[in-house]
Amino acid sequence: xxxxxxxxxxxxxxxxxxxxxxxxxxxxxxxxxxxxxxxxxxxxxxxxxxxxxxxxxxxxxxxxxxxxxxxxxxxxxxxxxxxxxxxxxxxxxxxxxxxxxxxxxxxxxxxxxxxxxxxxxxxxxxxxxxxxxxxxxxxxxxxxxxxxxxxxxxxxxxxxxxxxxxxxxxxxxxxxxxxxxxxxxxxxxxxxxxxxxxxxxxxxxxxxxxxxxxxxxxxxxxxxxxxxxxxxxxxxxxxxxxxxxxxxxxxxxxxxxxxxxxxxxxxxxxxxxxxxxxxxxxxxxxxxx
Amino acid sequence: xxxxxxxxxxxxxxxxxxxxxxxxxxxxxxxxxxxxxxxxxxxxxxxxxxxxxxxxxxxxxxxxxxxxxxxxxxxxxxxxxxxxxxxxxxxxxxxxxxxxxxxxxxxxxxxxxxxxxxxxxxxxxxxxxxxxxxxxxxxxxxxxxxxxxxxxxxxxxxxxxxxxxxxxxxxxxxxxxxxxxxxxxxxxxxxxxxxxxxxxxxxxxxxxxxxxxxxxxxxxxxxxxxxxxxxxxxxxxxxxxxxxxxxxxxxxxxxxxxxxxxxxxxxxxxxxxxxxxxxxxxxxxxxxx
Numbered sequence: 252x253x254x255x256x257x258x259x260x261x262x263x264x265x266x267x268x269x270x271x272x273x274x275x276x277x278x279x280x281x282x283x284x285x286x287x288x289x290x291x292x293x294x295x296x297x298x299x300x301x302x303x304x305x306x307x308x309x310x311x312x313x314x315x316x317x318x319x320x321x322x323x324x325x326x327x328x329x330x331x332x333x334x335x336x337x338x339x340x341x342x343x344x345x346x347x348x349x350x351x352x353x354x355x356x357x358x359x360x361x362x363x364x365x366x367x368x369x370x371x372x373x374x375x376x377x378x379x380x381x382x383x384x385x386x387x388x389x390x391x392x393x394x395x396x397x398x399x400x401x402x403x404x405x406x407x408x409x410x411x412x413x414x415x416x417x418x419x420x421x422x423x424x425x426x427x428x429x430x431x432x433x434x435x436x437x438x439x440x441x442x443x444x445x446x447x448x449x450x451x452x453x454x455x456x457x458x459x460x461x462x463x464x465x466x467x468x469x470x471x472x473x474x475x476x477x478x479x480x481x482x483x484x485x486x487x488x489x490x491x492x493x494x495x496x497x498x499x500x501x502x503x504x505x506x507x508x509x510x511x512x513x514x515x516x517x518x519x520x521x522x523x524x525x526x527x528x529x530x531x532x533x534x535x536x537x538x539x540x
Numbered sequence: 541x542x543x544x545x546x547x548x549x550x551x552x553x554x555x556x557x558x559x560x561x562x563x564x565x566x567x568x569x570x571x572x573x574x575x576x577x578x579x580x581x582x583x584x585x586x587x588x589x590x591x592x593x594x595x596x597x598x599x600x601x602x603x604x605x606x607x608x609x610x611x612x613x614x615x616x617x618x619x620x621x622x623x624x625x626x627x628x629x630x631x632x633x634x635x636x637x638x639x640x641x642x643x644x645x646x647x648x649x650x651x652x653x654x655x656x657x658x659x660x661x662x663x664x665x666x667x668x669x670x671x672x673x674x675x676x677x678x679x680x681x682x683x684x685x686x687x688x689x690x691x692x693x694x695x696x697x698x699x700x701x702x703x704x705x706x707x708x709x710x711x712x713x714x715x716x717x718x719x720x721x722x723x724x725x726x727x728x729x730x731x732x733x734x735x736x737x738x739x740x741x742x743x744x745x746x747x748x749x750x751x752x753x754x755x756x757x758x759x760x761x762x763x764x765x766x767x768x769x770x771x772x773x774x775x776x777x778x779x780x781x782x783x784x785x786x787x788x789x790x791x792x793x794x795x796x797x798x799x800x801x802x803x804x805x806x807x808x809x810x811x812x813x814x815x816x817x818x819x820x821x822x823x824x825x826x827x828x829x
Contacts, residue, residue, distance in 0.1 A: 255590045259616070263586045266555065267579060270569070280559070280569040280578075289569075290556060290740050290829065297552045300589065301544045327548070329828055451579050539618055540579065 254307035257348040257535065261303045261341050264530035265296035265334060268523060271455035273505050275463075275487070276512030277523050291330025298327025299334070306342055307349035313368050314375030314411055316342045321383045332383045336424050336470070336524035339376075340435060343428070344531055354536045358436060365428045368411035373404050376411055422469045423521050427528070438462060438529025443538050451540040453498045455526060456505070463522045464488035470520035483517060543596035546637040546824065550592045550630050553819035554585035554623060557812060560744035562794050564752075564776070565801030565808050580619025587616025588623070595631050596638035602657050603664030603700055605631045610672045621672045625713050625759070625813035628665075629724060632717070633820055643825045647725060654717045657700035662693050665700055711758045712810050716817070727751060727818025732827055740829040742787045744815060745794070752811045753777035759809035772806060 269292040272279035280289055299320050306316040320338040325331065334341075347360035377400055404414070418425035427435055438458055445454035464487040467480035490508060494500040512518065558581035561568035569578055588609050595605040609627040614620070623630075636649035666689055693703070707714035716724055727747055734743035753776035756769035779797060783789040801807065 259586050259589055262551075262589075263583055263616075266582050266586060270579065270582065288739070290559065293555050293559065294552055294829075297548050297555060297586075300548055300551075327552075327828070450577070539616070540583075 252307075252348055252352060252535070254304045254349055257307035257345050258300050258303035260348070260534040261345050261531050262296050262300060263534055264341070264527050265299075265337060266293060267451060267455060267530055268337075268527045269293065269296070271452050271459070271526075273509040274456060274459050274519075274523065274526075275505060275509040276483075276518045277520065278518075282509070282513060287330035287333065291328040292333045294328035295324040295330075295333040299323045299338075303341070303345050306345045309346060310350065310364075311367070311369075312372070313343055313346065313364065314372030314379070316346070318375045318379035318382065321379045325383065334527075335379075335383055336521060337527040339424050340427060340432070340524055340528035341531060344432070344435070344528060344535075348531075348535050354436075354439075354532065357532065357535060358431065362431045365412055365415070370405060370408055370410055372411035373409055373414050374401050376414070377401050377404065421472065423466055424469070424524055427525070432528065434462065434466065434525050435528040436532055438525055439532035439536065442529060442533050443536070446538065446540060449498065455530070457498055458529070459519075459522060459526055460487050460491055460501075460505075462525055463519050464491055466522070468519035468522045470522075471517055475517065479517065483512070483519065541596075541637055541641060541824070543593045543638055546596035546634050547589050547592035549637070549823040550634050550820050551585050551589060552823055553630070553816050554588075554626060555582060556740060556744060556819055557626075557816045558582065558585070560741050560748070560815075562791075562798040563745060563748050563808075563812065563815075564794060564798040565772075565806050566812050567807075571798070571802060576619035576622065580617040581622045583617035584613040584619075584622040588612045588627075592630070592634050595634045598635060599639065599653075600656070600658075601661070602632055602635065602653065603661030603668070605635070607664045607668035607671065610668045614672065623816075624668070624672055625810060626816040628713050629716060629721070629813055629817035630820060633721070633724070633817060633824075637820075637824050643725075643728075643821065646821065646824060647720065651720045654701055654704070659694060659697055659699055661700035662698055662703050663690050665703070666690050666693065710761065712755055713758070713813055716814070721817065723751065723755065723814050724817040724821055727814055728821035728825065731818060731822050732825070735827065735829060738787070744819070746787055747818070748808075748811060748815055749776050749780055749790075749794075751814055752808050753780055755811070757808035757811045759811075760806055764806065768806065772801070772808065 269278060269289060270280045272281045278284060278287060278289055278292060283289055302316055302320045302323050317338045320342060321335060324334055343361050343364040347357050347364050351357045351360050412428065415425040415428040419429040441458040441461065442454050445457055464484055467484045471483055472480035486508060490501060490504045493504065558567060558578060559569045561570045567573060567576060567578055567581060572578055591605055591609045591612050606627045609631060610624055613623055632650050632653040636646050636653050640646045640649050701717065704714040704717040708718040730747045730750065731743050734746055753773055756773045760772055761769035775797060779790060779793045782793065
């Protein structure tokens, strides 16, 4: 598909995700953090266009595109890191999309794009962590943003895919790379199914809750601990179970859950990243609303 | 400035405008109409990118770019006409922006871009009205979307600028074309001033209220009558006066005004178009938040 089309699908995926409300614990159209606000996410999504367009006509350079997406994102807003995790999923999807006309092709192609990443891609991603001052759990003994780590990666000849394999056990974004973007494609199907009878907002919120209930959010796990992440998923599941997917009935529970997570600073950021990737796949596949 | 930069300034202007809440009577992040929703505006702003980018590297074709912007907008969402008036202001600004490095140049250049429009541009705009099924007051005896009108325009040799001169008395968008985008540049200065001490949301809302209070909204005038438009402006002025620009104090009055206008179907659409154009100029001039 043409790169300008692909890039807009990715922009719109980011814009729709951050708009959907309430997504418990996360920034949305009605909830900001102190230094990072809804509008910072909008500006980031808009600003990153040229990197997305270029990626959509390229067959290599995953790490470099992720790094340049991060750099472009922070050039357009002062809220700091908004879409790092999302770019790690979006960039290979966008690159695959440029070579595909349908979702079946996308699924096959994105597996190949990530498999074919190089040591250079791993180095670029580490540089991106450094650029964005992202605090995440280091992979193995590679401290993020540490120049020594880059030397170690080179010495051991680790590709970006290798690094993701090492992280897949405790990071659902890395797990997506390794397992062929399973949750991403599942998310796309869910949103498309739900949008038949719901608004795009409610389709996204409900899918977010389903993903959260079925997978502990590894961003929460890294920031707090495993127990906290499991507890949040359990709570999400209880809300879904109680109301049987009727978002109107769910709304007061959702709002209470949202307030509690925001108060505790518990944000299911990885789940939001999967939603962005899933929305991209749905829009690529022709979803309109 | 480079076309990809200009196009993103325009996208972000549209996205920030529709997000700002509460903008009494208009769609915003917390208010939808029945068939047109917040997300339709987001999709339109994202979808129109390639037309904006192309316009930013062109020195002619205003009418055709407006028409193609409208067509691309409705290809990306099912909410109908979202940005017609905005495109009439944005397209010449974007074209001027592509040839300029600063705001002083932009102001000069945009005057020339609109002055140099042709009969062909007028015809294209009339075609766009037809494509978008926009209902607005016809200019003089030219019914919008009427094939006869296009023949009459050609016969009388009217340029798009001529048509805007004919409408300037009862349409503030047309007036902008004729008076050198005065309100647009004023709006840009206001937003940049207010953002020094306020969030981008509140800077936009306050500027919206100030423009509305000082100019009757001609979209309201066309839909209802002059008296209704004047009444809305008077009410906006009273709210501003009462609270001296402190948006926190203003909020309950703003919300009540908003509910009332939405209930009556009174939407200050032309004021929103000026806000978009003003935000574009501010972002073009380097505004960040």
